[in-house]
Amino acid sequence: MDLQIAMLLAQDGIVNGAVYGMMALALVLVFSVTRVIFIPQGELVAFAALSMAALQAGRAPQTLWLLLVLAALALVVEAWRWKRGAQVDWPSTLVWTVLIPGLASALVSLRPDALALQTLATLLLVTPLGPLLYRLAYRPLADATVLMLLIVSVALHGVLVGLGLLFFGAEGSRTAAFSELRLEWGGMTISGQSLVVVGVAFSLVAVLFLFFGRSIVGKALRATAMNRVGARLMGIPTELSGDVSFALAGLIGAVSGLLIAPLTTMYYDTGFLIGLKGFVAAIVGGLASYPLALAGALLVGQLEAFASFWASPFKEVLVFTLIIPVLLWRSLNSHHVEDEE
Amino acid sequence: MKTLKPLALATALLASMLAHADINVGVIVSATGPAASLGIPEKNTIALMPKTIGGQKINYIVLDDASDTTAAVSNTRKLITESKVDVILGSTITPNSLAMIDVVAEAQTPMISMAASARIVEPQDAKKRWVFKTPQNDIMMSLAIAEHMSNNGIKTVAFIGFSDAYGEGWFQEFSKAAALKNLQIVDSERYSRSDTSVTGQVLKTMAAKPDAVLIAGSGTPAALPQKTLKERGYAGKVYQTHGIANADFLRVGGKDVEGTFLPAGPVLVASQLPASHPLKKSAQAYVAAYEAAYGKGSVSTFGAHAWDAGALMTAAVPQALKKAKPGTPQFRAALRDALEQVKELAGAHGIFNMSSADHLGLDQRARVMVKIENGAWKLQP
Numbered sequence: 001m002d003l004q005i006a007m008l009l010a011q012d013g014i015v016n017g018a019v020y021g022m023m024a025l026a027l028v029l030v031f032s033v034t035r036v037i038f039i040p041q042g043e044l045v046a047f048a049a050l051s052m053a054a055l056q057a058g059r060a061p062q063t064l065w066l067l068l069v070l071a072a073l074a075l076v077v078e079a080w081r082w083k084r085g086a087q088v089d090w091p092s093t094l095v096w097t098v099l100i101p102g103l104a105s106a107l108v109s110l111r112p113d114a115l116a117l118q119t120l121a122t123l124l125l126v127t128p129l130g131p132l133l134y135r136l137a138y139r140p141l142a143d144a145t146v147l148m149l150l151i152v153s154v155a156l157h158g159v160l161v162g163l164g165l166l167f168f169g170a171e172g173s174r175t176a177a178f179s180e181l182r183l184e185w186g187g188m189t190i191s192g193q194s195l196v197v198v199g200v201a202f203s204l205v206a207v208l209f210l211f212f213g214r215s216i217v218g219k220a221l222r223a224t225a226m227n228r229v230g231a232r233l234m235g236i237p238t239e240l241s242g243d244v245s246f247a248l249a250g251l252i253g254a255v256s257g258l259l260i261a262p263l264t265t266m267y268y269d270t271g272f273l274i275g276l277k278g279f280v281a282a283i284v285g286g287l288a289s290y291p292l293a294l295a296g297a298l299l300v301g302q303l304e305a306f307a308s309f310w311a312s313p314f315k316e317v318l319v320f321t322l323i324i325p326v327l328l329w330r331s332l333n334s335h336h337v338e339d340e341e
Numbered sequence: 342m343k344t345l346k347p348l349a350l351a352t353a354l355l356a357s358m359l360a361h362a363d364i365n366v367g368v369i370v371s372a373t374g375p376a377a378s379l380g381i382p383e384k385n386t387i388a389l390m391p392k393t394i395g396g397q398k399i400n401y402i403v404l405d406d407a408s409d410t411t412a413a414v415s416n417t418r419k420l421i422t423e424s425k426v427d428v429i430l431g432s433t434i435t436p437n438s439l440a441m442i443d444v445v446a447e448a449q450t451p452m453i454s455m456a457a458s459a460r461i462v463e464p465q466d467a468k469k470r471w472v473f474k475t476p477q478n479d480i481m482m483s484l485a486i487a488e489h490m491s492n493n494g495i496k497t498v499a500f501i502g503f504s505d506a507y508g509e510g511w512f513q514e515f516s517k518a519a520a521l522k523n524l525q526i527v528d529s530e531r532y533s534r535s536d537t538s539v540t541g542q543v544l545k546t547m548a549a550k551p552d553a554v555l556i557a558g559s560g561t562p563a564a565l566p567q568k569t570l571k572e573r574g575y576a577g578k579v580y581q582t583h584g585i586a587n588a589d590f591l592r593v594g595g596k597d598v599e600g601t602f603l604p605a606g607p608v609l610v611a612s613q614l615p616a617s618h619p620l621k622k623s624a625q626a627y628v629a630a631y632e633a634a635y636g637k638g639s640v641s642t643f644g645a646h647a648w649d650a651g652a653l654m655t656a657a658v659p660q661a662l663k664k665a666k667p668g669t670p671q672f673r674a675a676l677r678d679a680l681e682q683v684k685e686l687a688g689a690h691g692i693f694n695m696s697s698a699d700h701l702g703l704d705q706r707a708r709v710m711v712k713i714e715n716g717a718w719k720l721q722p
Contacts, residue, residue, distance in 0.1 A: 005544050005548070008544055009540065009544065012538055012541070015538075016537060016538055019537075162373070165373055165377060169378075170378035170380075170381055170560075171378050171560060171561050171587075171589035171593070172561040172562070172593055173592075173593065174593055263537065263538070264537040264538060265561055265562065265564060265565055265593050267561075269375070269535065270535050270537070272535075273535045274537065305538070305540065305541050306541065307541070308532070308538070308539065308540070308542050309541035309542070309544060309545050310541075312504070312531045312532060312542045312545075313504050313531040315504075315531075315533075315536075316504075316533060
């Protein structure tokens with residue numbers, strides 16, 4: 001191995017690490033606010049990538065039907081709750097169930113040719129899946145144990161993978177790159193697409209940092225994450241925070257899917273492994289710290305790139321073995337806290 | 342008799358067809374899971390198979406094993422005990438087919454596998470005498486590649502394969518073929534079908550400077566190493582296996598897979614076969630039947646393996662019917678014997694000549710070399 005190969009591997013590792021990093025951010029965000037380990041996060045990535053591919057092939061992605069059905073279901077459920085006297089936050093409900101699906105259908109029916117419009121359509125298609133899934137699957141169980149919520153996640157994952165096969169078929173797709181640019185730098189080529197990936201990932205982290213540090217909604221989310229009951233006593237609508245965190249997770253999933261689809265062939269079930277590696281990264285951050293999760297993601301990316309060079313048959317083994325020393329170190333370093341329940 | 346009919350129907354429903362004279366065919370395919378791109382065309386092909394053979398109605402009972410070994414075994418048991426099947430077609434992939442052998446041997450039910458590995462039918466023993474298969478052995482395809490390589494002046498080869506039974510099986514078989522043809526394997530790498538990047542493997546491959554690279558993957562995931570090789574400026578020849586022979590590979594690979602060589606069943610290039618080719622008619626018959634039902638350009642070689650399994654069954658059933666009634670152990674044994682006696686049967690992939698030692702029965706006529714030119718398969722002389 002010479003320096004050039006090492007540089008190429010490192011570059012590859014950073015690009016993949018950036019995508020895993022976005023997964024890890026979404027997982028940490030959702031877990032800390034709602035205690036849900038959102039396994040279907042990976043499916044959102046695959047749905048976004050394959051919807052984009054369908055749009056570029058001039059077809060209406062079947063994700064639209066999923067979105068419309070979920071939206072209709074959510075609307076019925078909310079109306080039913082409202083009739084039974086429960087409090088329903090109608091503005092946010094209408095945004096997720098009517099406004100965004102409506103916009104998405106309008107955009108998809110236009111069959112846009114411009115890359116920017118296709119991107120927008122995909123974002124509108126996939127982002128609302130987050131809050132809609134939350135309302136239908138998780139919110140009725142918001143007070144259940146972490147284990148119960150995990151089981152719901154596994155079930156949702158199974159359902160969504162099945163739907164993915166039904167919608168997109170067993171074969172994969174690639175999409176057109178956002179940037180065809182190629183930079184020559186010190187004897188190695190850097191593709192524009194990989195710069196886009198890294199750039200978007202880091203700006204996303206910066207935006208999230210500002211959002212949680214400065215905005216009132218971000219602060220409310222953090223308060224809910226720290227203490228659900230306390231936050232509610234302070235007048236923070238904790239149900240809304242679930243909505244917002246799942247919407248962010250949906251958005252991050254959609255963005256990651258759009259970014260990774262030009263780099264590799266996406267399949268209906270590729271998302272799971274990407275999500276799983278994001279999960280390993282999130283574990284490095286203890287499912288609580290954003291910067292540590294991002295560092296973990298970059299570590300996973302590098303480990304994967306170099307492992308694929310030195311010992312390609314054992315690549316996945318090495319990546320997932322990383323979780324064992326991390327868990328050991330974490331359990332030695334933190335004193336045991338009894339669960340709240 | 343007339344008054345008894347409703348009663349008989351009810352009994353049949355309740356006792357799940359105990360006194361049935363129809364022939365029940367159990368089909369197990371991997372229509373979901375990692376092997377779905379192989380299993381779906383096979384499942385589609387089942388719908389095109391004959392509805393009656395030798396005057397007997399054929400009931401097809403199709404189950405999905407989700408590419409999972411345990412599900413394949415439990416489906417096999419279910420088909421045998423509940424549906425009382427006379428023959429089982431399946432499964433799509435090697436691990437599942439291997440696991441099903443014990444069950445069908447115990448129940449003495451013939452089985453025709455649509456998976457590639459030679460281990461499914463070799464060596465013949467008391468259990469495997471119930472098992473037949475239709476796809477070409479990997480060694481036949483490996484030899485075709487090695488022969489083509491040595492004829493084109495290639496001396497060194499690098500191997501990039503799936504990190505599963507498919508890649509490992511190919512590596513073993515290709516190593517044997519390469520040794521026969523004096524080819525040197527300078528590097529061997531693995532990747533998994535869900536990988537999003539193979540840069541590391543490709544860099545290492547290129548550092549070994551091989552004359553040619555053989556990629557052993559199936560379906561569209563096999564395009565990723567080749568795209569990366571192209572991206573990194575690899576100028577040598579690239580060979581693929583017959584696992585990629587479907588239209589989606591060409592769609593995903595695009596211009597990066599131009600000039601690729603692969604061995605394949607003649608059905609892939611049925612229309613380009615010379616009129617004198619013994620398979621021209623039977624291969625084109627399958628293509629016509631499939632495309633009439635599922636649209637132009639939808640045909641793949643995987644479905645043709647199922648078609649061949651159906652052709653074997655269709656040839657053997659009339660012989661077995663002479664000896665026993667469907668639904669009895671005697672019929673299943675007669676069917677097995679008849680399958681073993683199939684001679685010069687032209688399927689979509691090759692000419693089958695079964696014997697007690699050879700439960701595949703294909704020869705060199707079952708493979709051709711194909712090159713990808715202008716986004717299409719081109720038969721190589």
